[in-house]
Amino acid sequence: MRIELYPIGYVRTAPGKVPRSWRTSELEGEVVLDGAYAEGLANVEAGQRLLVVFNFHESEPFSEDLLTQTPRSADGEPRGVFSTLSPRRPNPLGVSIVTVLAREGTTLRVRGLDMRDGTPVLDLKPWRGDVAGSPVFPDR
Secondary structure, eight states: OOOOOOOSEEEEOOSSOOOSOTTTOOOEEEEEEOGGGGGGGTTOOTTOEEEEEEEOTTSOOOOGGGSEEOOGGGTTOOEEGGGSOOSOSSSOEEEEEEEEEEEETTEEEEEOOOSOTTOEEEEEEEOOOOOTTOSSSOOO
């Protein structure tokens, strides 16, 4: 089976340090979609949260020795790659949840980025899993 994915847009943000997780990020920037997808943004509004599916395009290639990794947050304990947020994965896909601040044409101004400038965006989905005040989804 062959699966091909194509970017629908990209992330635009100032170069610099990017937070490691959307859960703690206050970084603002833009998700810029290709004009061909403009109609797909109907009903996307300020205040809404979106799940952004993206490609870790700058990650080093994956190899079998990376099936177990030791994340910085794991107190030196090795973990299986599928229990980590590592960008070095068999399929270099990432997901983040951002808050829409504004929409202008095919550009979404957002908060909560943990992606670098130029990161290819593969899909956007509405996020409906928020539980206000929960430790997993803190209020912003």
